[in-house]
Amino acid sequence: MDISTPTKKDIEIVEKQINRKPNKIISIPKRCSFGIPQVIESYPIKRDKPFPTLYWLTCPHLIKEVGKLESRGKIKEWENELKNNENLKKEYKNAHLEERKKRNKLLNNEPLWVKKRLENIGIGGISNFESIKCFHLQLASYLGGTKNPIGERVWNILEKKECENCICCLL
Secondary structure, eight states, rough: OOOOOOHHHHHHHHHHHHSOOSSSSEEEEHHHHHHEEEEEOOSEEETTOOOOOOEEOOOOHOOOOHHHHTTTTTTHHHHHHHOHHHHHHHHHHHHHHHHHHHHHHTTSOOHHHHOOOHTTOOOGGOSSTOOOOHHHHHHHHHTTTTOHHHHHHHHHHOOOSSSOOOOOGGO
């Protein structure tokens, strides 16, 4: 994985991708073949409050494709599987613990109350490790470098992993 520091241009592109200013971008862990950010890693504090989402999916193409999967009821289906598949449950819990560890490592100079608020929650603030919440979050986690079995599944069932004409180049 080629993690890179965001450039001014990257930040401008991400702003257009998500239609708002992104929270303090730490890195760009995943880019498409056009060199455009698909996932950003953000600092886990937003407006002086703990914000547990470490990785964000920014690619409009992936956001749309993942939304299609969610609308087909895959989240509920996979949550049911999580409850009944001990191996998947263990891998998914480990993903939460891995991402929590990465996030908490960033909080060296934050007040104790901030660390306390974030220390027991996983990916995107999930506290019930049998809950998926959303596929966008899971895919961003996986593409951000976490060994996330749900995010990996999402990635593997996507038919088109990027657009053909660099829609972000036109933003």
